Amino acid sequence: MRQPSRPKAYHDQRFLESRDARSLRILAEYLEPLSRFERHGVKDTIVFMGSARLLPREAAQAALAKAEAAGQGVDAARNALEQSVYYEAARELAFRLTKWSKTLDRNERRFVVCTGGGPGIMEAANRGASEAKGLNVGLTISIPNDEFDNPYVSRELHFHFHYFFMRKFWFVYLAKAVVLFPGGFGTLDEMFEILTLVQTGKMRKRMPIVLFGAKYWDEVVNFDALVRAGTISPEDLTLFHRTDSVDEAYELITRGLLENAIGSPGAVL
Numbered sequence: 001m002r003q004p005s006r007p008k009a010y011h012d013q014r015f016l017e018s019r020d021a022r023s024l025r026i027l028a029e030y031l032e033p034l035s036r037f038e039r040h041g042v043k044d045t046i047v048f049m050g051s052a053r054l055l056p057r058e059a060a061q062a063a064l065a066k067a068e069a070a071g072q073g074v075d076a077a078r079n080a081l082e083q084s085v086y087y088e089a090a091r092e093l094a095f096r097l098t099k100w101s102k103t104l105d106r107n108e109r110r111f112v113v114c115t116g117g118g119p120g121i122m123e124a125a126n127r128g129a130s131e132a133k134g135l136n137v138g139l140t141i142s143i144p145n146d147e148f149d150n151p152y153v154s155r156e157l158h159f160h161f162h163y164f165f166m167r168k169f170w171f172v173y174l175a176k177a178v179v180l181f182p183g184g185f186g187t188l189d190e191m192f193e194i195l196t197l198v199q200t201g202k203m204r205k206r207m208p209i210v211l212f213g214a215k216y217w218d219e220v221v222n223f224d225a226l227v228r229a230g231t232i233s234p235e236d237l238t239l240f241h242r243t244d245s246v247d248e249a250y251e252l253i254t255r256g257l258l259e260n261a262i263g264s265p266g267a268v269l
Helices: 019-039 055-069 076-099 123-132 164-173 185-201 214-220 223-227 235-241 245-258
Strands: 045-049 114-116 136-141 159-163 174-179 209-212 241-243
Touching: 019 159, 019 164, 045 076, 045 123, 045 185, 045 245, 055 076, 076 209, 076 245, 114 123, 123 136, 136 164, 136 223, 159 164, 164 174, 164 185, 174 185, 174 245, 185 209, 185 235, 209 245, 214 241, 223 235, 241 245
Parallel strands: 045 114, 045 174, 114 136, 136 159, 174 209, 209 241
Antiparallel strands: none
16 A cells, blocks of 8 residues: 655754744754845855834934824824934945945955844944945844834845844854944843853954944943952943044044954954
């Protein structure tokens, strides 16, 4: 009697989604992005991180006008308009860095803008890179929040992760520079993980790390208090730069890349 046909293991969806196949799913979130990065010639990235909640200036202005007309939510709308300066700064910085990177080598894609693929600062950076007609990367994550389509991410480099740690791996593995704009728990988590990797020497590449929005960062993280308490060394404050200037951030990043990364294409940990 002929045996009923059964799917091969790698076609068995129930198995692939089971606990026993977790290692395969993790490996897939390494191999599939690796394949796409190689196929599209992406050697390394400039990573933008920051809040998903920040609005572009026009949207914030419209929201304030609506709140004033309704007579409620005015303070929150005014704050959103003030914070929109960071959206516009991320957009401009990504635009300028993409324009600069495209002058380096027509045969290789160097220092491609990379974000978490969501709204806010992520959208702003992808938007700036797109406006400069450059490829850009979005590393999105599946979370319970409503799905958001960032229309500025290059479709061929838009990734969707289940595992946070694999997403973080791809943030860091290809990064040659990181810019952190004001953000919440996720941004803080990413910032401290990157600083820890650099501080402990687990990440050996010399990489510009820019905290954009000095007032915000000085209020949110009292780095000087950490030094006074002896929990970090004074030298640890040299691992990053704080600024409120797009011009200064652009200069810090491009100079650091030219000095330390231009001759070393590809991932270096």
